[in-house]
Amino acid sequence: MTPSTSSCCKAAVPATxxxxxxxxxxxxxxxxxxxxxxxxxxxxxxxxxxxxxxxxLESVLEVGSNIGLNLWFLRELFGPRLRLFAVEPNRTAYERLLADNDLFHLSGHVLDHKAFPFDVFRDLLNVHPPPPIKTT
Incomplete structure (x- = not known):
């Protein structure tokens, strides 16, 4: 299956x-x-x-997929019938995900969640916070 993709890192997402x-x-x-x-x-x-x-399960959305290890595990567990969706803002990780033909939809920042219902939503963004941000 060829992934349906949107361009990486170009969505109107507030810079943080x-x-x-x-x-x-x-x-x-x-x-x-x-x-x-x-x-x-x-x-x-x-x-x-x-x-x-x-x-x-029929579909999984992972926000903050990185290179897709969790999606790889899920694909092995459920087989090709499982539709995988990924959102990943890091360009390097995004490009690695693009090479994965098992992805149904890939986005750099956003996904039209109303167009696609999901059985599972997985968000690892809060599991691995970046180092503390220095404020002046």
Whole structure:
């Protein structure tokens, strides 16, 4: 399946210090620390099997997908019938996600959530906050 995409990082989203951190060096460093590796697949799939394995999911939206590890685990668990949607503002991660032909829709910042109903919404933006923002 060819992903339906919108352009990365060009949506009318208010600039915030957090968004600047995630779209800059902090976000790129995060990608390097969380690379995909085959050994992670078994553990990731088992974790999601315990969380949502008993559900009849048809679609998942992940906001803050990074390079798509969680979507990879979900794809392995549920197979090709699961429609995957991703929102990722970091250009490097976004470009990696573009290479994943399993994605149904990919956006740099926004997704028309009214056009697509989702069974699961996953947002990791608050799990990994960037370093404290210095104010003057």
């Amino acid at each position: 210090p957090q968004l600047a951190a995630w779209t800059g060096e902090f976000g790129d460093d995060y990608i390097r620390r969380h690379e995909a590796a085959d050994w992670k697949l078994t553990y990731g799939v088992e974790a999601f099997r315990r969380m949502v394995g008993g559900l009849a």
